[in-house]
Amino acid sequence: MAKKQKYYVVWFGNPAGIFGSWEECQLSIKGVKGAQYKSFETFAEAKTAYNKEYEDYKGQGGKKKKNLTSEELQKIGAPNLYSISVDAASSGNPGKMEYQGVDTQTKKRLFHQGPFQQGTNNVGEFLALVHGLALLKQKNSDRLLYTDSRIAMGWIKRKKCNTKLKQTAKNKPLFDLIERAETWLKNNRYSTKIVKWETKAWGEIPADFGRK
Numbered sequence: 001m002a003k004k005q006k007y008y009v010v011w012f013g014n015p016a017g018i019f020g021s022w023e024e025c026q027l028s029i030k031g032v033k034g035a036q037y038k039s040f041e042t043f044a045e046a047k048t049a050y051n052k053e054y055e056d057y058k059g060q061g062g063k064k065k066k067n068l069t070s071e072e073l074q075k076i077g078a079p080n081l082y083s084i085s086v087d088a089a090s091s092g093n094p095g096k097m098e099y100q101g102v103d104t105q106t107k108k109r110l111f112h113q114g115p116f117q118q119g120t121n122n123v124g125e126f127l128a129l130v131h132g133l134a135l136l137k138q139k140n141s142d143r144l145l146y147t148d149s150r151i152a153m154g155w156i157k158r159k160k161c162n163t164k165l166k167q168t169a170k171n172k173p174l175f176d177l178i179e180r181a182e183t184w185l186k187n188n189r190y191s192t193k194i195v196k197w198e199t200k201a202w203g204e205i206p207a208d209f210g211r212k
Helices: 022-029 043-050 070-076 121-138 150-158 172-187
Strands: 007-012 017-019 036-040 083-092 095-103 109-119 144-147 194-196
Touching: 007 022, 007 043, 007 150, 017 022, 017 043, 022 036, 036 043, 083 121, 095 121, 109 121, 109 172, 121 144, 121 150, 121 172, 150 194
Parallel strands: 083 144, 144 194
Antiparallel strands: 007 017, 007 036, 083 095, 095 109
């Protein structure tokens, strides 16, 4: 009897993504300290999980944790609406990718880029954050900047898009944008506070593309 295929979600790896074999998953997490990954029975389950947090599934055998308690929700509090929120979406890994930034309170779109060919969600999240930082600095705004991607936050901190995506003729415009974003981070100082959007407490980030 043929072995049933599983799908492997890597939230934190090199690169992150959804993989159709354990061998691909192993390559992604090899040498990555604190790698976050889990297997799922179907691609649909894996896709849903990838768009959520590793902590939602950690130690649950692929099943989502229970909702937060009222005490946990109270501790987290409400989001700061004096902010902008950014997000990215990718149809495939790699695939067509786009990103945007919106006013957290009104959901009015402030910027949008894409779609780019042969991109990834993580790259889009990184570029969206840099775009948001540049916009807020240009406007001399003290708003917060929300993202639901811890990986992108880490890349911003290191001022480096740590993707393993390979450059091709189709995605060269995307890599040109990555280079510009990294240069901006290295040459600019900013005071904007980047904050993790608490999806478990607040629902999907306002900049979400609604493709779950």
